[in-house]
Amino acid sequence: MKDIKGLLPNDLCNFVISLGEPAYRGDQIFSWIHKHGVCSFQDMKNLPLTFREELERTSYITCLNVRSKDKGRKGTVKYLLETHDNNAVEAVRMKYGYGVTACLSTQIGCKMACSFCASGMSGFIRNLTASEITDEALRIREDLIQDNINIRNIVLMGVGEPLDNYEASIQALRIFNSKEGLGISFRRMTISTCGLIPGIKRLAEEGIPVTLSVSLHAATDDIRQKLMPINRQYPIKQLMNAAAYFQERTGRRVTFEYALIRDINDSDSDAYRLVDLLQKRSGHVNLIPLNPVIGKGYIRSTSTRINKFRNILKAASIPVTVRRGLGLDVNAACGQLRRRYCR
Ligand code: SF4
Structure with a gap:
């Protein structure tokens, strides 16, 4: 079949x-x-x-069953979808001023075990297929059709590491791009990675002008490997070189995600170390006020600290934004909804 x-x-x-x-x-x-x-x-x-x-x-025709929809503030909706083998998949619809963004998962669970994230807590079960990833967006779109609204942006930032499920993730993006389907420009698609260097290099050669978003979260190997075990295999210097290679090959700017965690990576010294790391490169920093996960012991930085951190980057002419907290009221830290369902 x-x-x-x-x-x-x-x-x-x-x-x-x-x-x-x-x-x-x-x-x-x-x-x-x-x-x-x-x-x-x-x-x-x-x-x-x-x-x-x-x-x-x-x-x-693969069709995920919509198990629940949690509506949050500001137009955010979190979908809990069910696969044919009774696994739970999360997808989020977000409404920004410039249109609807679908944030999709690429795996059921995750192998990467980042210490601040809910997704790795239940372990890794399996990769999603290209059709399952595609269907996440189609289930979201189902609710938009009656208002004649299309999905404008796709971000592979949900549960799982897209570059660890490379073929299926790229196939889904090519399907979204097809003019016979949703017709979404590659330039409006983002792939997020915790830093799988071989995958970044492969993506640089793929010939599709997507945005690469690197989850950095620390400017030193010491701090980063406490937060992200993958840093032991692919340390910061090599990761930054791979990001530079991607940028060189594709002409696309790389975004660096940095979740601010109180007393872990949010001091002035951390900000200055980040400036040192990025000053001679182009790239954009997206500061993310942490979505705390129960049982992890990490706390979100205060607003004052977030502003101070941002101002240090700004003063060094590093492009920086602070991500709007669209998800907090709908369990949108990745993996939170799925865990609630799986318990
Ligand atoms: S942050 Fe991303 S890569 Fe890390 S465990 Fe969570 S889902 Fe996996």
Whole structure:
């Protein structure tokens, strides 16, 4: 049985040709699935009945079950979705001034075990398939269709490490980019990584102009490896070189994410060390007031501290923003909702 939601238009055309149908049937199916959000062959009314029956015999359309939706303030909605094997997947819809952003998960659980994050707490279960990642966005879009709103931005920043599930993550982005589907520009897509250097280099060669977002969270190896075990394998200097390579190859600016944690990485000295690290490079820093996870013992920095930290970067002419806390009221720190469901 073929999982056809994860196929690009060309591959879908080849598939229908293999069933003895003309290629344009592939475009029709792609459009039903990705533009109209249809989950059943029987709803594809412009296909002959006999072909719909043939499709049902040879293939299937992955559709995640919407288990719950938590609405937060400022238009944020957190979706808890369920896979065919009863695993929980989180996706978040966020409303910014410039349109809707879908934040998607790429794995069920995570291997990376960052010490401030809820996702690794239940361990790693499996990679999501390209069709499951794609369907996260389609479930979000289902609620937007009636208002004729499209998803404007895709960020792979939910549960999991996208570069640890490279093929499926990139395939999903290519599907989102297809003009026969959601038609979202690669420039409006962001891949976040905890710092998997081979994946960053591969992405630099991929030929798609996405934004790379590196979760840095510390300016010294000592602090970073306490927060992020991956730093032992890929220390900061090598990571910064890989980010510079990505920028050089793609011409795309890299964003560095920095979660501010009280008394761990938020002092003036930490800010000056970050300035030293970034001063001779271009790149943008996104400061994130920490979404505290129960049981982790980390506390969000105070507003005064966040402002002071930001001002030190600004004074050194490093582009910096402070991320709006859209998620706090809907368990949007990654992995929090899934854990609540899994308990
Ligand atoms: S922060 Fe990201 S990479 Fe780290 S454990 Fe959480 S989901 Fe995985």
